[in-house]
Amino acid sequence: xxxxxxxxxxxxxxxEQPLKDYKGKALLIVNVASKCGFTPxxxxxxxxxxxxxxxxxxxxxxxxxxxxxxxxxxxxxIRNFCSLNYDVSFPMFAKIDVNGDKAHPLYRWLKSxxxxxxxxxGVKWNFTKFLVDRDGQxxxxxxxxxxxxxxxxDLDDVLG
Numbered sequence: 783x784x785x786x787x788x789x790x791x792x793x794x795x796x797x798e799q800p801l802k803d804y805k806g807k808a809l810l811i812v813n814v815a816s817k818c819g820f821t822p823x824x825x826x827x828x829x830x831x832x833x834x835x836x837x838x839x840x841x842x843x844x845x846x847x848x849x850x851x852x853x854x855x856x857x858x859x860i861r862n863f864c865s866l867n868y869d870v871s872f873p874m875f876a877k878i879d880v881n882g883d884k885a886h887p888l889y890r891w892l893k894s895x896x897x898x899x900x901x902x903x904g905v906k907w908n909f910t911k912f913l914v915d916r917d918g919q920x921x922x923x924x925x926x927x928x929x930x931x932x933x934x935x936d937l938d939d940v941l942g
Contacts, residue, residue, distance in 0.1 A: 785918025786811070789888040791844070792876040794857045799875070801888070807840045808940040809914040810933065811892065813880045813905060814843045815852035816863045820909040824868035826930030830937075831872040837941045838916065841872035844889075846880050849907050853877060880905040896923035915940045 786809055790800040801809075810830070815821060831841040845860050847853040855863065857876060864870035878886040880893075881904045892912045893903045911924040913936060921940060924933055 784891060786888070786891075786914045786920070787918040789891065791878070791886065791888060794861050794874045794876055796857070796876070799873070801842075804840050804842075805918070806916050807838045808916050808937070809912075810839065810841045811888070811912045811914060812841065812843055813846040813878075813889075813908055813910055814874075815846060815849065815908040816855060816860060817852040818849070818908040820907075820926050821852075823909050823930060824864065824870060828868055828870050828872065830930045830934060834937060834941060835872075839937065839941060843870070843872060843874040844880070844886070845874070845877040846905075846908060847877060848879055848881055852908055880910075892920055892923075895920035913940060 787802040787805045790798055793799050812827060814824065827841050831839065845853045861874065864874060878889065880886065880889040893905065896912065897903055907926045909926040911928065911933065912920050913922045913933065915921050922936060
C-alpha cells in the first residue's frame, strides 16, 4: 500500500527530502502561492504548525505557479517572501506542478486518494489542502476557501 511517506520532494534549498523522514507524523500538505487571494492563509498555517508541531503535525508547503501565474518567484524569492511576510518555519519545497502531465508524483497520489468537489480529481486552485494521518493515509481534502482555523477541528482525529 502506498503512503505519503513513500514519496520525496526537493526542498527550497535544493535538497532531496524523503517524506519518510516524517513517518509517524500527521501532515497537512498545501499547494501555496505568494500572489493569491488566499496567500494570507500562510499566517494561519504557520500558527497551526507552531501550535501542534510538538503533538506531531507537520505542514508541508508546495509552491505552485499553475493558477493565474500567482507564484512567479524562484526559490530564493519564495523563501524571502515567506520569511519576511509570514515568518514561515514549516518545511517548504521547490515549486511543482500539481496538475497535468508534469504533476509531482506526490500530488498525483494525493488527488487519486481524495477527490475534490463533485468527485473531481484535479486541484482547482492554490491553497488546496490534504490532511494525512500518522500512517501516511489521506483522511481529508480541503478546498482553498477552507481556512487553517476551520481545519483545526479535524486535527484531534489525526493527532489523538
